[in-house]
Amino acid sequence: MSHHFVEFKDVHFRYPDGSSALNGASFRISHGESVGIVGANGAGKSTLLMHINGHLLPSSGSIVVGDLQLDKHTRQDIRKKVGLVFQNPDDQLFMPTVFDDVAFGPLNLGISADRIAERVEEALDTVGCLKLKDKPPHHLSSGQKSAVAIATVIAMRPDILVMDEPASNLDPKSRRQLIELLKAFEHTKIVASHDLDLILDVCKRCIVIKDGRVAADGPAEAILSNKALLEGNNLELPLSLQKQSINKESTSMDDMAKLNHLLHHWKEHNDEHAATYREWAAKAEQAGKSELAETLRGIYGAAKNLSSLFDEAMKKT
Amino acid sequence: MHMADALLSPAAGATFWAGTLAAIAYCSKKLKETMDEKMVPLMGVLGAFIFAAQMINFTIPATGSSGHLGGGMILSIVLGPYAAFVVMASVLTVQALFFADGGLLALGCNIWNLGIYPCFIAYPLIYKPLAGSGATSGRITAAAMISGVVGLQLGAFSVVLQTLLSGRSELPFNTFVLLMQPIHLGIGIVEGFVTAGVINFIKSARPEIIESAFSTRPIAAGVSLRNVLVGLSVAALLTGGTLSWFASANPDGLEWSIEKTFGKPELPEQPQGITHSLKRVQEATSFLPDYSFRKTGEKTESAGAGEKAEVWPNVESGKSLSGMVGSGIVIGMILLIGFSIKAVKKKT
Amino acid sequence: MFDTEFFNLGYLDRLSYQNTFIHRIDPRIKLISSLMFIVAVVSFPKYAVTGLLPFFIFPVLFLTLGDIPFRFILKKILFVSPFAVFIGIFNPLLDSQPALNFLGFTVSRGWMSFVSIMLKFSLTISAALLLIATTSFPGICFAMQKLRIPKAFVAQLLFLYRYLFVLMEEAMKIVRARDMRSFNKRGKGIKHFVPLIGVLFIRTVDRAERVYNAMLARGFNGKIYSTKAYALTMSDILFIFASVGLILLFRVVNLTTLIGRWTTG
Incomplete structure (x- = not known):
């Protein structure tokens, strides 16, 4: 399994009408990451998503998904790895019943008819919509439609889940349910949205796109709390952070609060990494490389120590 | 205007269904051969568009009445005739079910009247040659007007023929034609105007939609189109011929069996004997403008006099009475069944 | 209306x-x-x-x-x-x-x-x-x-049905917007009907494009498979005989x- 799951290298794209949408976008997204993509209207977010899935092919530059370089011949295979959930579930759900719609992708992948029901029910169950399976899509609420749209994609078992504005048109409760659902997925996730609070909740990493280029790339907490950066990109602080900064301004402890946030974020990352080290140590042991396993366990121990140091620092802020 | 089941005879309904089904099968085959996959969602969504657009009314200038979009021409121009016909057929099918426009037997006639004429006659024979490929908006307007009018005139005339062939209405040919054609002339002009407006609008806002229709779907030139028309007419004639032959040999199939069982027709009804059917066929095949199918108000048609005497043997009050009483009892029983089911259902 | x-x-x-x-x-x-x-x-x-x-x-x-x-x-x-x-x-x-x-x-x-x-x-x-x-x-x-109506036509009917309500809702919004701002007969004539239909048409074509993309994203290759299998039951048979x-x-x-x-x- 290759480490880098999606890699854009200096990708340019020009629409047939001459307008350029991507001007040298470059980034790497690794397995298991959750990445938010933000930017002003027309910054190139949607164009970028359409590239990940091979709907559009770059005018120049290269895109690698998994171990495949995107071109005319590989786009079909890349689509099997990348599940793209469109912004409007009415575009996504085109079959007469929920069941047929979720079955559409797997059937095209060649899943046999007798195993299809199992696949469909599993996907619907994941998004909590199993009881809707015989309904026609136009009898669903917006929230249900969004959830089913996600099920249509996860039924294909993609490695990467790409979503364009997953929560637009959702009422607050449905939006919250969707956020919880997305958090629970272990897929590599790429979410483009103007809903910065959603990005903050769901994604660890955030990429800001401006004029078809990557304007900033880093931990979501850091990027989304950088007021100057966001406002330079027609964005603003997520509401949850706006509230905090109001509180902080009154006690003039802006930087400390921010540091606390960052520490919290760092610790979370570190904890996750620590778990991975341990997993690989176990795998190395199984493979008979006990020395390597020992070293990896050492790294794991150090990471655990680091974690407690973060805790300490947080207490002191 | 939609043809209705109640005005049709089974033979006429089946004939047009046969023609329509043949056309659907032919177009489906054609689409399968030539279609790019992109057309699948485009046709589906455009069908829904036509359906929705037909529900939007607009006021017709100077009359105050309201009109709506027909759609056959717009679809032909954008999708080409085969796809357009399939889309029209689907729209009419959904309307027949959800709006009960005409009914299911008449659906064959309605698809024929509102699909075949615009898609396979007005569009290829009138619109295309008139508008050409690099058309100006003036030419488009003229072409859409003329083809819209012709398409609807043919459709209206077809309604007249279907009604007369079925023999359920007393309307004489001349009167009926004089009723239908002028009304549909007005509707056709308005529809042509709207079609032209919409096509010109799309052309200025998103020229590629219509250009791609011209470049990627050359609509298979005249040859195969002629095949379609020839094939359809043959199919329709064959079925129509067979059915009317069958009808003349056995007076309406079932009636014949009634006669056999009971010795005479049970109802005060008009048996369709050989002479009658022959006369019908003759009527259908020799319509000339000054020929009237059934002379208005004429009590004794020389051809049908003897037969009618036989049809209506006697006005006998005893029979009428039993008919009335029977009707009352039957209706009463049906209502009773209905109400008792309702009552039982409410309880459970 | x-x-x-x-x-x-x-x-x-x-x-x-x-x-x-x-x-x-x-x-x-x-x-x-x-x-x-x-x-x-x-x-x-x-x-x-x-x-x-x-x-x-x-x-x-x-x-x-x-x-x-x-x-x-x-x-x-x-x-x-x-x-x-x-x-x-x-x-x-x-x-x-x-x-x-x-x-x-x-x-x-x-x-x-x-x-x-x-x-x-x-x-x-x-x-x-x-x-x-x-x-x-x-x-x-x-x-x-099952009664041998061509598959392409049946697929067309299903597609139409699926987008019927979506498009009617879209049309309804446009009509409401028109009726809200038109008084007596003004604003409801052909002059305004044509661009209204034109806009709806263009939106429809754009939607078809998005739907097509969504289909491609899930491996569409020109075929639509159907999974429905109905089995006749005893009551079906009784019903048809009756x-x-x-x-x-x-x-x-x-x-x-x-x-x-x-x-x-």
């Missing part, structure tokens, strides 16, 4: 997803028996009146067993009646030969054939409406496919006059 029609359509659609005895009958069975019913009704000759009456048991059974509101169906039937009435009303005007005599009243053949047209009209139209009210549209499409039997009986034997003759001696 648009709003009412839109909601009526949605209501009818929702009715078709109920779960009653009639709704559970296999769509193929219901489609076939509805078609037989219609052909049997229409095959009655021009002046038949009494023979048609027993057929009303079918709509009554569908209405009651299928939990379909009678007034709703009646309204829809009345709504589409003008053409049949318009054509039929010429019959009493043009054919005044006496047909029967009852308690001193003479009824003309024209009136008999007019009543016959109206009876046939209500029977056939209610058959179509009750078929869709008790069978989901995808079910009917499935039945059509309905075909009754239809034939009503068509061959005029129960109304028979009963009338018995009772009047």
Whole structure:
């Protein structure tokens, strides 16, 4: 399994009408990451998503998904790895019943008819919509439609889940349910949205796109709390952070609060990494490389120590 | 205007269904051969568009009445005739079910009247040659007007023929034609105007939609189109011929069996004997403008006099009475069944 | 106007997803028996009146067993009646030969054939409406496919159905926006209708493009597979035998006059 799951290298794209949408976008997204993509209207977010899935092919530059370089011949295979959930579930759900719609992708992948029901029910169950399976899509609420749209994609078992504005048109409760659902997925996730609070909740990493280029790339907490950066990109602080900064301004402890946030974020990352080290140590042991396993366990121990140091620092802020 | 089941005879309904089904099968085959996959969602969504657009009314200038979009021409121009016909057929099918426009037997006639004429006659024979490929908006307007009018005139005339062939209405040919054609002339002009407006609008806002229709779907030139028309007419004639032959040999199939069982027709009804059917066929095949199918108000048609005497043997009050009483009892029983089911259902 | 029609359509659609005895009958069975019913009704000759009456048991059974509101169906039937009435009303005007005599009243053949047209009209139209009210549209499409209607056409019907409500809602929004800002007859003429339809059309084409992309994203290769498998149950078989039997009986034997003759001696 290759480490880098999606890699854009200096990708340019020009629409047939001459307008350029991507001007040298470059980034790497690794397995298991959750990445938010933000930017002003027309910054190139949607164009970028359409590239990940091979709907559009770059005018120049290269895109690698998994171990495949995107071109005319590989786009079909890349689509099997990348599940793209469109912004409007009415575009996504085109079959007469929920069941047929979720079955559409797997059937095209060649899943046999007798195993299809199992696949469909599993996907619907994941998004909590199993009881809707015989309904026609136009009898669903917006929230249900969004959830089913996600099920249509996860039924294909993609490695990467790409979503364009997953929560637009959702009422607050449905939006919250969707956020919880997305958090629970272990897929590599790429979410483009103007809903910065959603990005903050769901994604660890955030990429800001401006004029078809990557304007900033880093931990979501850091990027989304950088007021100057966001406002330079027609964005603003997520509401949850706006509230905090109001509180902080009154006690003039802006930087400390921010540091606390960052520490919290760092610790979370570190904890996750620590778990991975341990997993690989176990795998190395199984493979008979006990020395390597020992070293990896050492790294794991150090990471655990680091974690407690973060805790300490947080207490002191 | 939609043809209705109640005005049709089974033979006429089946004939047009046969023609329509043949056309659907032919177009489906054609689409399968030539279609790019992109057309699948485009046709589906455009069908829904036509359906929705037909529900939007607009006021017709100077009359105050309201009109709506027909759609056959717009679809032909954008999708080409085969796809357009399939889309029209689907729209009419959904309307027949959800709006009960005409009914299911008449659906064959309605698809024929509102699909075949615009898609396979007005569009290829009138619109295309008139508008050409690099058309100006003036030419488009003229072409859409003329083809819209012709398409609807043919459709209206077809309604007249279907009604007369079925023999359920007393309307004489001349009167009926004089009723239908002028009304549909007005509707056709308005529809042509709207079609032209919409096509010109799309052309200025998103020229590629219509250009791609011209470049990627050359609509298979005249040859195969002629095949379609020839094939359809043959199919329709064959079925129509067979059915009317069958009808003349056995007076309406079932009636014949009634006669056999009971010795005479049970109802005060008009048996369709050989002479009658022959006369019908003759009527259908020799319509000339000054020929009237059934002379208005004429009590004794020389051809049908003897037969009618036989049809209506006697006005006998005893029979009428039993008919009335029977009707009352039957209706009463049906209502009773209905109400008792309702009552039982409410309880459970 | 648009709003009412839109909601009526949605209501009818929702009715078709109920779960009653009639709704559970296999769509193929219901489609076939509805078609037989219609052909049997229409095959009655021009002046038949009494023979048609027993057929009303079918709509009554569908209405009651299928939990379909009678007034709703009646309204829809009345709504589409003008053409049949318009054509039929010429019959009493043009054919005044006496047909029967009852308690001193003479009824003309024209009136008999007019009543016959109206009876046939209500029977056939209610058959179509009750078929869709008790069978989901995808079910009917499935039945059509089994009856050898070309697959491309069935797929087209299913697509149309799926986007019907989406597009009607879009059209409704546009119409509301128009009506909100137009007064008397101003703003509702052709001049404004054309760009309105044009905009709706362009949005539709764009939507088709997005749908196509969504299909490609899930591996669409020109084929649409179907997974539905209906199996005929015992009640389906009983239903088809009972309905075909009754239809034939009503068509061959005029129960109304028979009963009338018995009772009047």
